[in-house]
Amino acid sequence: MDIVSIKCPHCGGMIERQPNTYFVKCQYCGGEVCFNEIKEEAVIGEYSDKIDELERDIDVLEEKERKFKRWFKAKNVTLTVLGLCTFGVFTFFGLTKDDDNTALMSIGGFFLVMVMCIFCFVLPIISALYPAYDSVTKKKNAAAQLKQLFNLLLTGIAVCSLGALLAYVLLSALGVV
Ligand SMILES: [Zn+2]
Numbered sequence: 376m377d378i379v380s381i382k383c384p385h386c387g388g389m390i391e392r393q394p395n396t397y398f399v400k401c402q403y404c405g406g407e408v409c410f411n412e413i414k415e416e417a418v419i420g421e422y423s424d425k426i427d428e429l430e431r432d433i434d435v436l437e438e439k440e441r442k443f444k445r446w447f448k449a450k451n452v453t454l455t456v457l458g459l460c461t462f463g464v465f466t467f468f469g470l471t472k473d474d475d476n477t478a479l480m481s482i483g484g485f486f487l488v489m490v491m492c493i494f495c496f497v498l499p500i501i502s503a504l505y506p507a508y509d510s511v512t513k514k515k516n517a518a519a520q521l522k523q524l525f526n527l528l529l530t531g532i533a534v535c536s537l538g539a540l541l542a543y544v545l546l547s548a549l550g551v552v
Contacts, residue, residue, distance in 0.1 A: 386404035449501055460538070464539075494531060
């Protein structure tokens with residue numbers, strides 16, 4: 376879109392329209408003018424406040440969406456780590472079945488501590504960070520966060536079962552179990 380000159384509907388002065396602008400204050404009379412895209416003319420504008428308000432609402436929504444995306448990413452990373460650690464616990468303890476290999480035992484122990492930390496601390500923290508707000512009071516929605524904690528603990532157990540199953544498959548393939 377090129378810069379076009381349009382007649383001010385308030386005072387008749389010529390106003391320049393920059394590309395992608397929809398509102399302008401007339402430089403001669405200070406009147407608010409908005410552009411009619413189709414007719415390529417300027418009309419008296421009273422909507423810029425309303426548009427500002429809508430843009431603010433959109434900003435709030437976009438920020439909310441970003442928060443949700445970050446939260447889901449953190450949740451998925453944690454659950455993946457949980458699954459890998461469970462796999463590690465069973466694999467390394469399984470490998471030490473017949474002999475007292477302290478190196479393997481301590482690796483297994485490390486993964487066990489990680490699994491317990493994720494269940495006791497990380498999952499509750501992630502639930503508490505669930506970005507749910509009451510749109511009227513702007514207060515955190517405790518019920519939604521409690522529901523997330525319940526969901527996360529159940530999902531965590533499912534992920535651990537999967538990790539244990541995969542470890543069992545691996546140990547079977549190695550002929551350990
Ligand atoms: Zn004017």
